[in-house]
Amino acid sequence: MAVSHPAGADRTITGLRVEVTSVALKAPFVTSVRRADAAQIVVVEARDAAGRVGMGEAAVSWRVTGESAESVTAAVAGPLSDVVVGRAPDDRALPEDIAVALWGNASARSAVECAVADLRAAQTGSAVWQLLGARSPSLRTDRTLSAASPRELAEAAVGHCEEGFGVLKIKVRASDDAVAGVREVRAAVGDGVRLRIDANQAWRPDEAVRIIREMERAGVDLEFVEQPVAADDLPGLAAVAAAVETPVMADESVRTAADVRAIAERTSVSLVNLKLAKAGGLTAAERAAEVARDHGIGVIVGCMLEGPVGITAAAGLAAAVAPEVVHDLDGAHWLVDPLLTDRTAAFSADTILLPSAPGDR
Template identity: 50%
Template sequence: MTRIAEISVHRTSLPLVRPFVTARRRATTLDTVLVSVTDSDGVTGWGEAPTSWRVTGESAASVDAVVRGPLGDAVLGLDPLDTDAASERIIDAVVGNAAARSAVESAVVDLAARLSGATLARFLGAAPETTRISTDLTLAAGPVESLLADARAGAAFPALKIKVGLDADADRDAVIAVRREIGSDVRLRVDANQGWTASDAIRVIRAWEEAGVDLEFVEQPTPARDLAALAFVTSAVSTPILADESVWTTSDLHDIVERRAADAVNIKLAKCGGPVAALDLARAARAAGMGIIVGSMLESTVGVGTSAAVAAALDADAVHDLDAGAWVAASPVDGGIRYDGGSIVLSTGAGLGIRGLAAPLADGSAA
């Protein structure tokens, strides 16, 4: 019987095609950590831990340490096909470190899918005919002129998500301008990344409602830990409110449901700890009557590929929030998903379909 024999860490910094700007940060590079898990027969699975002190609270150094330390100890020697046992041991190994845990769990599940001969999406429960999923396009926070140019460039996408939260009044006017520019056929979403007070959020969202902007949802308008503010906004507007930074665990979700603080949740693997945890969180959200989409942090096609497989298993017809890999100038791996306009094309190979590190990373990047 094959066993998990090796776990490796691959730090990488990749340029973005343009600056990624939100209410929380501005990035021009993707600084991330890939994790590979190899069994005793030499078969490898892949995962990713996006790093940002202000978003995930983790760094490349912290991910490296915890993966090569307690998380590696937790999975080495395990049967890679026993993903439930691996997930339980990963959860028990450390407190916090959600992105690192996600990378290791993702790599183990990818390895199990490869050994089973199934695509990762199929292994997680997607229908056999699912070959692609839809994603929105994120418009980075900025002047209205740049938002309009980005909106025009995103015509192939079924939905646009505008990053706001830097200036409530400017946000109000910019979103109205984008809706007028793109017309009524494209779904429009807004993400404030915790940037508003409750009063500003209510004032701006009501202005959009009165202007007929017709938003699909407003994501995380208020600070993540202030559930009272989030619930106040949700109760005061007609536009659906999507919780993101407020929900990392099923316990967080239960708090949201109890307070009626949001209508839906954005599920991200780097918050909840991996694909198994994401599926559990989605089931709990649906049981509570909440809507779901699958999103990602700013990460490469490795992490987005795992998230896309989860999305395919949960709702292949929804428009998810997985354009992050398209922001990166080049993939760090050979194989995996690819973008085709507003769609993510899933690999037909076993697991994620990753054949190894891309050439520039393959020489000397493993730790």
């Protein structure tokens, strides 16, 4: 039975708990930055005095977020619990207090804010996506192809299209013949599939311009190129975006609203990829999306190698800030055991269906 606005002490957050699970991947996840064969799924639970539970997830990777399961556990047990415990989830000051509870640790902060928001949803008989203002619980995601040889990329692409994906994102490395790989994929899937590529900072600016222009001449029809150069090289990112016709999207260069503003003022990138684990939570990501909209920059919501708890929160944000976009939220598709529950999103081909309002938890 749905819970309707519980009152008094029953709403108070009594504690935070961290649960860590290692889940094997269906295939190695390979980018220019790292290779992973398993994912650590780090879930934070926020519990209230009535026993209801809200969940958030912290994406961990030393190479990407700079956080680990151990660092998240320490942050949650210490300063984040100090800020959260004893307060109600609908305390309007709570997101800001979580944000300043400790320096860095964006993924840990995000997990706690998402857990608190999920607990608030449980208390009010709603769902997080509804609290965020989304109108529809359904949205679409792309499917990522790990960096590989042209033949392997083409085989993986055909397989994902047969699974029902209409948008593919191809990871490329500096050591790869990226043009050959993308041409092979385009030949294999035909013109009806949208292709994106993600270099994960693999190229120097001059290399990026040369490779992207070669792809343009090859007629592979890319939707965009993601993070072609180093995250801190905004002049290089600006030079690439100005020199090619293909839209450029910033990912690693963008974490917060201030980063989006800097991107807008110093480059001509067309899109930004926002991630909860980078931004530090729902509130910060919403602000970043608002700045992007104000500057005419498109928003795609992305993820790490995350389980369904993390994807559900990110998809709720995506449904609220850019419902018409095909987002980058296929993390759970990589997991051998996706750890799905009736409280997480459901995944059917390229469609993500967010959970309905929760019952009494």
